[in-house]
Amino acid sequence: MARFILVPGGWHGAWAFDAVSNALSSEGHEVQALTLSGLGDEPANGTNLERHINEVVQAVRGRDTRAVLVGHSYGGRIV
Numbered sequence: 001m002a003r004f005i006l007v008p009g010g011w012h013g014a015w016a017f018d019a020v021s022n023a024l025s026s027e028g029h030e031v032q033a034l035t036l037s038g039l040g041d042e043p044a045n046g047t048n049l050e051r052h053i054n055e056v057v058q059a060v061r062g063r064d065t066r067a068v069l070v071g072h073s074y075g076g077r078i079v
Helices: 014-026 049-061 074-078
Strands: 003-007 030-033 068-071
Touching: 003 014, 003 049, 003 074, 014 030, 049 074, 068 074
Parallel strands: 003 030, 003 068
Antiparallel strands: none
8 A cells, every 4th residue: 555645735734634534544545644834723933835845854754665745735835
């Protein structure tokens, strides 16, 4: 099975991928939906594109397996 890292658009978090995450997981895939700093519920100082890119890089590097990156809207710019 595949490993998916889902990167949401601006002002969204991991919850934006609930339906997709559930569908992929039910097929046996590993899914990691991200909430990037400063987006979603809580603002964060110093949040910018570079910081978000680094957060996604850390998610990819967090495991020793390949991953499929999926970006929605602003998340596509990061991916």
